[in-house]
Amino acid sequence: MTPSETKEHSPMQQQAQTFGYRLLKQDGAARLGEVVTPRGIVRTPAFMPVGTVATVKALTFDQVKQAGADIVLANTYHLMLRPGAERVARLGGLHNFMRWDGPILTDSGGFQVMSLSKIRKINEEGVRFASHIDGSRHLLTPERAVEIQCLLGSDIQMQLDECISLPAERKETERAMELSLRWAARAQRAFSDLAKPGQALFGIVQGGVDAELRQRSAEALVAMDLPGYAVGGLAVGEGQELMLRTLDGVLPHLPSHKPRYLMGVGTPSDLIKSVARGVDMFDCVMPTRNGRHGLAFTWNGKVNLRNARHADDPAPLDEQSSCPGARDYSRAYLHHLVRSGEYLGAMLLSWVNTTFYQELMAAMRLAIAEGRFNTWAEETLDRIERTN
Template sequence: MTEFHYRLLGADGTARRGEIVTARGIIRTPAFMPVGTVATVKALYPEQVSEAGADILLGNTYHLMLRPGAERVARLGGLHKFMRWEKPILTDSGGFQVMSLARIRKISEEGALFQSHLDGSRHMLTPERAIEIQCLLGSDIQMQLDECIQLPAETREVQRAMELSLRWAERSRRTFEAQRAEGRAGPGQALFGIVQGGTDAELRRRSAEELVAMDLEGYAVGGLAVGEGHDLMLKTLDATLPFLPKEKPRYLMGVGTPLDLIESVRRGVDMFDCVLPTRNGRHGLAYTWAGAVNLRNAQHADDAAPLDPESSCPAARDYSRAYLHHLIRSGEYLGAMILSWVNTVFYQDLMAAMRAAISEGRFDAWAEETKARLTT
């Protein structure tokens, strides 16, 4: 089996272009992962996601644990076969749900005890169980269980969560190695650690250094885009990324807008995920090379122009803004489907453009020109 590894193919300043090699294929970086929380990228066929240019998508441990259940997915051949996606899959460990479902969970040293939002049943998600679930699913990149907290927060609370996440990372590492030794995970699969520490530069440094000492296959920056704002997020990245190894992938979790992606790639981030392309699409917001377009607005009702003539997505070129406005205002499923498709393609085209700009040594100029276009 192909061993998991990262290849740096080129750089322009601190912006990087590379490849993540997995048993299920190569992930071109910088990469954006469409979010398929419950084994589906909402409103899209898997074939559309692949044809849009995505090399990898994201699933979620917590949600798949509840429904349909990791053991069931394993009996049915694993997550790739279950959802008909043959490319790599990264699974989030449930750490975000530790924050987003705070009212129905309790945190202890052991793990996170959840009351199911589906039927009220109780489930203990420990670092060990999170890895076991991800191995049952067959995910190519697995994430340690961590505690993600809402910002702003008091420093002592941020430090407590960061230190707990480090202890959980070590337990996750030991479990993943045991699963690999027992044949439940292969050399083409990987475990990533998650750097926490809020916006405190010293806590981020300590978290990064202790995770790097565990010699994991990749490292994520978690706990951002949770209330701190764009500028503080970038400042925190500046304080964190220098402590992560250049020879391994760097993943910024849950981010973000096109401007977030551009500035984060400029700083050396390789991987992203976010629900914005499909969630905003379902609510009538389209991403175009001339900026975001809210198709709910009445100004589009008589506009026969295409949504985005520069897009590589046929739907953006072929359907009028008037028709898309009609679909969204009428609550028709087709509107959500079309705009989710358009936005997914836009995000993949944006990543491809960044890879090309890095290869050609013109990333900064491209970034400033593109940011100006997107914010006019």
């Protein structure tokens, strides 16, 4: 299937006063749906480009929108440190600040606190940590994480959770999972006091790769009747097989009438195999990070533009792509930009990869709508997993 065969009509930017999810069709476990927000509809399965500090690296938001994204992700931890949530609020909120009028999801900052902070101490209250920027001390609680996200004005907010590294002892995994559940309840109470109509708070299922802990986490969160549910704590080194096995154990315990979000994932193969299991939403830095390092994703596999074999190749990356970066520039020129360390190389390849990921999601939506997802997935995985 070529990208031209996956085109869809743009989502109706209808005004909704409440948050919701519509399941439009199911093909096996794969789901075609819509997340409805006051700022527009998110077609699912959806991939959210990561705009960590209110920018998708190396791209303008006009390019992100032209690539086909309905929603982007921003990071609570980074924005609370710089420029500060209160400042963003004074400047009219995150949408105005970064010039994006569609929905925004903000993560809670828990993962970044665990992975980036120089000093951190976790207790029932929250997480005390030192900024990775200047060493300044901060306390992030479930309530403060919600307050920051409300100041930013994001449409979908995430509870604060504790994300531990894998592998981990069961006792430690269980402790972190239960703490995350208590924090979810506190986040829900804070959200009910601070949020505006149409905003939504998602809970995060934790429990490592332990099926029983994951089930307990999912069932407790579902009992809170939250608007949506994420699966966190994966794509942290456990490998695809364990990740998929964990999804197989978790997803049946999540309600079918609410969106399901797999955090921090992943490769094109990860996306296809997770959609096949019933995941609706994804985010990952992979498209732009790989673009900045000279790796392009195409419908005929990955292309490492650093390789000398591309130095004399006049062919484009993909002449059928909807992205000018893939269609209008030769591999020789892109190779030259990458090897020369020119900014334009990172910009073009980030654009190429962001567009490819959106084309991939559009192709999945079309395949589900037409009832041929499994056949499409088998054929597509064989092509896109090649390395050129």
